[in-house]
Amino acid sequence: MQVIHKIEKMQRTSSEYFMNGKTIGFVPTMGYLHEGHLQLIKEARKQNDIVILSIFVNPLQFGAGEDLDTYPRDEERDMQLAEENGVDVVFLPSRDTMYPQPLSLSISVDKRADVLCGRSRPGHFEGVVTVLTKLFNICQPTKAYFGLKDAQQLAVVDALIQDFNFPIELVGVATIRENDGLAKSSRNVRLSQQERKEAPFIQKALKKGNGMVADGTKNPAQIVKETKKFLESQTHGRIDYVELLSYPELEPVKEIDRQVILAAAVNYQQARLIDNVIFDETGTISQG
Amino acid sequence: MQVIHKIEKMQRTSSEYFMNGKTIGFVPTMGYLHEGHLQLIKEARKQNDIVILSIFVNPLQFGAGEDLDTYPRDEERDMQLAEENGVDVVFLPSRDTMYPQPLSLSISVDKRADVLCGRSRPGHFEGVVTVLTKLFNICQPTKAYFGLKDAQQLAVVDALIQDFNFPIELVGVATIRENDGLAKSSRNVRLSQQERKEAPFIQKALKKGNGMVADGTKNPAQIVKETKKFLESQTHGRIDYVELLSYPELEPVKEIDRQVILAAAVNYQQARLIDNVIFDETGTISQG
Numbered sequence: 001m002q003v004i005h006k007i008e009k010m011q012r013t014s015s016e017y018f019m020n021g022k023t024i025g026f027v028p029t030m031g032y033l034h035e036g037h038l039q040l041i042k043e044a045r046k047q048n049d050i051v052i053l054s055i056f057v058n059p060l061q062f063g064a065g066e067d068l069d070t071y072p073r074d075e076e077r078d079m080q081l082a083e084e085n086g087v088d089v090v091f092l093p094s095r096d097t098m099y100p101q102p103l104s105l106s107i108s109v110d111k112r113a114d115v116l117c118g119r120s121r122p123g124h125f126e127g128v129v130t131v132l133t134k135l136f137n138i139c140q141p142t143k144a145y146f147g148l149k150d151a152q153q154l155a156v157v158d159a160l161i162q163d164f165n166f167p168i169e170l171v172g173v174a175t176i177r178e179n180d181g182l183a184k185s186s187r188n189v190r191l192s193q194q195e196r197k198e199a200p201f202i203q204k205a206l207k208k209g210n211g212m213v214a215d216g217t218k219n220p221a222q223i224v225k226e227t228k229k230f231l232e233s234q235t236h237g238r239i240d241y242v243e244l245l246s247y248p249e250l251e252p253v254k255e256i257d258r259q260v261i262l263a264a265a266v267n268y269q270q271a272r273l274i275d276n277v278i279f280d281e282t283g284t285i286s287q288g
Numbered sequence: 289m290q291v292i293h294k295i296e297k298m299q300r301t302s303s304e305y306f307m308n309g310k311t312i313g314f315v316p317t318m319g320y321l322h323e324g325h326l327q328l329i330k331e332a333r334k335q336n337d338i339v340i341l342s343i344f345v346n347p348l349q350f351g352a353g354e355d356l357d358t359y360p361r362d363e364e365r366d367m368q369l370a371e372e373n374g375v376d377v378v379f380l381p382s383r384d385t386m387y388p389q390p391l392s393l394s395i396s397v398d399k400r401a402d403v404l405c406g407r408s409r410p411g412h413f414e415g416v417v418t419v420l421t422k423l424f425n426i427c428q429p430t431k432a433y434f435g436l437k438d439a440q441q442l443a444v445v446d447a448l449i450q451d452f453n454f455p456i457e458l459v460g461v462a463t464i465r466e467n468d469g470l471a472k473s474s475r476n477v478r479l480s481q482q483e484r485k486e487a488p489f490i491q492k493a494l495k496k497g498n499g500m501v502a503d504g505t506k507n508p509a510q511i512v513k514e515t516k517k518f519l520e521s522q523t524h525g526r527i528d529y530v531e532l533l534s535y536p537e538l539e540p541v542k543e544i545d546r547q548v549i550l551a552a553a554v555n556y557q558q559a560r561l562i563d564n565v566i567f568d569e570t571g572t573i574s575q576g
Contacts, residue, residue: 007453011453011455015306015455018303018306018307019306019307019309021307103398103451104397104398104399104400104444104447104450104451105395105396105397105398105417105447105448105451105452106395106396106398107393107394107395107396108393108394108395108396109392109393110391110392110393110394111392112392129393133421133452134451134452134453137452137453137454137455138453138455140455156392159392159393160393162392163391163392163393163422164393164421164422164425165295165299165422165425165426166425167299167303167425167426167428
């Protein structure tokens with residue numbers, strides 16, 4: 001496994017793979033790898049000749065008061081996990097390498113952004129699409145892999161690739177869960193013992209909302225209300241949102257007559273957790 | 289010479305060139321080719337295995353009341369000139385191909401944009417960098433060619449490539465002129481006979497300003513004032529600006545102690561003309 005720190009070296013390396021007819025699967029991460037990331041790597045490994053993993057804690061996608069400085073890091077363990085899971089190249093740039101000077105340009109996300117997590121994290125998706133634009137141009141992948149846990153991110157990256165014609169295929173990978181249903185996240189390690197017991201109810205609440213649709217309820221407001229009520233009864237975490245929108249357009253619906261996402265975010269003392277379920281008008285689940 | 293209309297076909301074609309080890313020189317244009325464009329093509333032809341010319345009148349870079357609908361077109365002649373000058377591929381997309389639906393994302397140009405032409409054309413450079421982001425991802429060139437006549441555009445494209453890490457080398461090509469010094473432009477055909485006589489004084493005025501620096505004047509305000517005064521005395525066109533800035537940063541300078549650009553824009557009845565001269569603190573010209 002090769003570790004590359006410099007942009008020009010990474011570009012040259014990717015170009016050489018490409019010239020040799022190799023397909024490149026790309027998994028962008030902020031490190032502190034967990035099984036969710038490994039699932040992305042495994043998918044990339046199955047579908048491509050070469051797997052590139054990037055590890056970069058992108059300051060641009062953290063807001064004021066968010067957890068940039070305390071975001072967990074364990075480079076040694078990440079490297080070991082990358083190697084064990086068949087990664088060919090780790091791209092590990094410094095902050096100065098990625099942002100040597102203030103940018104002259106900036107990207108706005110005008111659709112799909114001001115709902116769900118975007119509403120409470122102004123500028124977050126701008127930071128995400130900016131660093132991905134850079135990483136796509138540096139790593140030049142054939143396919144890029146993102147988890148469906150952050151379904152809004154996937155919808156925004158889909159818009160990025162479509163709008164700017166990146167020659168990249170976007171692959172969404174299903175959420176990986178603990179045995180009790182809690183979605184895997186780097187931030188789970190920061191839950192207290194009590195919070196860890198309550199957190200699986202995020203998924204249970206979403207499944208309950210989904211069950212209402214399977215049972216014939218088509219009114220989004222009613223489903224959101226019941227889901228929220230159940231979740232509030234089961235956890236002390238502060239509910240940031242429970243929201244139901246069309247997917248992947250992320251627009252409000254008056255009636256559930258197409259594919260939708262039911263998503264929630266809960267703030268615990270040291271961690272903000274998100275989860276979602278995506279299903280059609282009959283309640284049949286495609287993700288979650 | 290191959291003419292390609294579809295994005296996927298163009299991406300596949302460029303990828304194949306790349307896999308065969310060919311370098312690609314890219315000349316993006318809005319068509320109605322003149323000798324300035326041909327100079328870009330000739331440079332690209334000299335320095336690369338393959339030359340791609342794009343012709344697309346990009347609505348995004350025209351403001352309200354600008355000349356989008358009357359921008360001159362002559363596809364047949366463009367194709368002939370492209371072929372004669374050794375272009376390998378013309379990328380000629382329709383507006384619906386480039387913008388099949390409203391964009392979800394937008395790019396702002398936060399530096400180098402609100403001076404010179406950018407000041408009187410709000411949104412212009414946003415349109416330019418957006419279409420270039422798309423065209424770069426579609427044509428995937430090794431080098432991209434732009435004229436130094438639009439020196440601000442070159443400075444903005446430089447920022448685009450640096451900020452977003454496009455694996456592309458930017459090449460600035462010197463301004464091509466008529467015998468009387470008028471910079472070549474698609475818009476020159478729209479000058480009245482009288483305007484055509486006056487227009488070469490744009491360059492003469494800029495050279496006069498440059499001459500003042502060679503003669504020891506270091507005060508930007510004084511040079512701008514004299515340049516403007518001379519230009520006003522020689523043409524009925526409405527002067528949009530005469531401006532002196534550092535180059536390529538495009539920031540105001542208190543004293544001429546580094547490389548600068550002296551640039552002017554003049555509005556005639558049916559055409560807006562721009563020109564510039566770039567020189568150092570001794571007055572030695574590098575462009576113009």
